Amino acid sequence: xxxxxxxxxxxxxxxxxxxxxxxxxxxxxxxxxxxxxxxxxxxxxxxxxxxxxxxxxxxxxxxxxxxxxxxxxxxxxxxxxxxxxxxxxxxxxxxxxxxxxxxxxxxxxxxxxxxxxxxxxxxxxxxxxxxxxxxxxxxxxxxxxxxxxxxxxxxxxxxxxxx
Numbered sequence: 001x002x003x004x005x006x007x008x009x010x011x012x013x014x015x016x017x018x019x020x021x022x023x024x025x026x027x028x029x030x031x032x033x034x035x036x037x038x039x040x041x042x043x044x045x046x047x048x049x050x051x052x053x054x055x056x057x058x059x060x061x062x063x064x065x066x067x068x069x070x071x072x073x074x075x076x077x078x079x080x081x082x083x084x085x086x087x088x089x090x091x092x093x094x095x096x097x098x099x100x101x102x103x104x105x106x107x108x109x110x111x112x113x114x115x116x117x118x119x120x121x122x123x124x125x126x127x128x129x130x131x132x133x134x135x136x137x138x139x140x141x142x143x144x145x146x147x148x149x150x151x152x153x154x155x156x157x158x159x160x161x162x163x
Contacts, residue, residue, distance in 0.1 A: 001063065002020075002061045002062055003017070003019075003062070003148040004016070004017050004063070004097070005018065005065050005148025006066040006067070006088055006144055007141075007147060008066060008069065010041075010080050010081055010083070010084040011036075012034050012140045013034075013051065013052065013140065014032055014138070014140030014141040014142070014143050014144035015029070015031050015052065015141070016029065016136070016144040017029040017055065018152065025130055025152070027132070027145070032140055032141050033047070035047050045084060048088065049087040052092075056092060056097055061097055063099075064092040064098070064100070065100050065148050066085065066088060066089070066099060066101055066147065067101070067103075067104065067107070067143070068102060069081060069085060102150050106154075107143075107147055110153045110154060111125050111150060111153075119139065123135040126142050126146050129149060130145065
């Protein structure tokens with residue numbers, strides 16, 4: 001199974017593509033789709049859509065796993081990230097890739113075994129699981145890989161959350 005993991009954002013979208021076969025992971029791609037503050041917001045959304053669409057076309061994943069958003073503080077940031085998340089989901093839907101959502105708690109539980117794990121613990125487990133010399137940077141990319149690992153671990157479960 002090829003899985004595209006996504007950590008949504010509008011300045012940085014973390015993206016990771018994993019192949020999961022026989023309980024083994026193989027890293028196919030780890031990258032960030034980035035936009036800059038000087039871009040008009042619709043152009044930032046277009047750049048995100050194009051970047052994710054290119055990844056999907058290149059790797060043909062069987063599933064896209066994306067983080068479910070929870071914001072307590074800044075409503076403006078929440079709305080902007082939600083717009084970016086929408087174009088990411090659109091990119092998958094246009095190429096018939098099913099999308100699945102995971103909360104940060106689910107990702108941490110799946111990758112580390114503890115839902116309240118620290119970010120550094122998750123990153124270290126990703127480094128170990130994928131046999132990497134260093135944790136992928138920026139952190140958004142490591143987070144995207146963790147989301148893909150979470151999907152691989154739970155893909156057979158009826159509790160997986162479809163978008």
